[in-house]
Amino acid sequence: TLGLALKLYNEYTFEEIDKGLIIEGCPDIYKNKKNLVYRSFVAAAEKLGKKVDGLKISMKLNIPVSRGLGSSSACIVGGVFGANALYKGRLTRDEMYELAVMLEGHPDNISPCIYGGLTASLIENEKPYAIRYDISNKLKFCALIPDFKTSTHEARKILPKTIDFQDAVFNLSRVAVLLKALETGDMEMIRIALKDKLHQQYRGSLIHEWDEVKAICVKGGSQAIFISGSGPTIMNITKDERFPVRIKEGMSRLKHNWEIKMLETDNTGAKVEIL
Numbered sequence: 001t002l003g004l005a006l007k008l009y010n011e012y013t014f015e016e017i018d019k020g021l022i023i024e025g026c027p028d029i030y031k032n033k034k035n036l037v038y039r040s041f042v043a044a045a046e047k048l049g050k051k052v053d054g055l056k057i058s059m060k061l062n063i064p065v066s067r068g069l070g071s072s073s074a075c076i077v078g079g080v081f082g083a084n085a086l087y088k089g090r091l092t093r094d095e096m097y098e099l100a101v102m103l104e105g106h107p108d109n110i111s112p113c114i115y116g117g118l119t120a121s122l123i124e125n126e127k128p129y130a131i132r133y134d135i136s137n138k139l140k141f142c143a144l145i146p147d148f149k150t151s152t153h154e155a156r157k158i159l160p161k162t163i164d165f166q167d168a169v170f171n172l173s174r175v176a177v178l179l180k181a182l183e184t185g186d187m188e189m190i191r192i193a194l195k196d197k198l199h200q201q202y203r204g205s206l207i208h209e210w211d212e213v214k215a216i217c218v219k220g221g222s223q224a225i226f227i228s229g230s231g232p233t234i235m236n237i238t239k240d241e242r243f244p245v246r247i248k249e250g251m252s253r254l255k256h257n258w259e260i261k262m263l264e265t266d267n268t269g270a271k272v273e274i275l
Helices: 036-047 071-086 093-104 110-115 152-157 165-184 187-193 200-206 210-219 243-252
Strands: 002-004 011-016 020-024 054-060 118-124 127-133 140-146 224-227 234-238 258-263
Touching (some): 002 165, 011 071, 036 054, 036 071, 071 110, 118 165, 127 165, 152 200, 187 224, 187 234, 200 224, 210 224
Antiparallel strands (some): 002 118, 140 234
């Protein structure tokens, strides 16, 4: 599975307190021990042999929830890295990767979140593996983030239980091409390699105004459009810095509010700072 790290960040600050749990900077519904950042922190602490008696977590959240941008992975990685730093643990990045994947259940978004750049990942004998690829610095990623959510469960449920062999070959044959095209910044090859027969035709039906947004992007000069994760965020790959300006008027006429956010690739992954 391929995943890409972009410069869109959540920040988490962890502080030991005498007892209890204080969480700041997130909706009230998440200010409890079911919070994914807290649960991931506790899991990492247990691996380090530490008991969490009291903890204060302060959050600055910039990654929208349930938009196909890896918000849950950011929470998990933040909690794991935070515990390792606060308790002066000696977990390596690879060890934290394994723990984070175990907590998430799959490596798709955890891999780029931890290692940065473009990653290809898989699980073999319950152990996750990831390989990192470089991407041309000429490429920009324009995210169109709507004011509605989609359910990951529904996005998986809508996919067919079986697929045609030729459709599988169609997609697989494009993966290696896509990796090289992203490295060289070859927009024509990126456009061809992003063609899909396995999920976008199904998941697109869950995204309001999917066809309208695609038409606006094509008119604005986009050659590479795809659904980010399971949606509903729609991503464009471009070299045109003015692409957001070209689509702004058309997007403003749509029923839903779509935030236009130009993003660059993050090549370092999760960072820790000791305050």
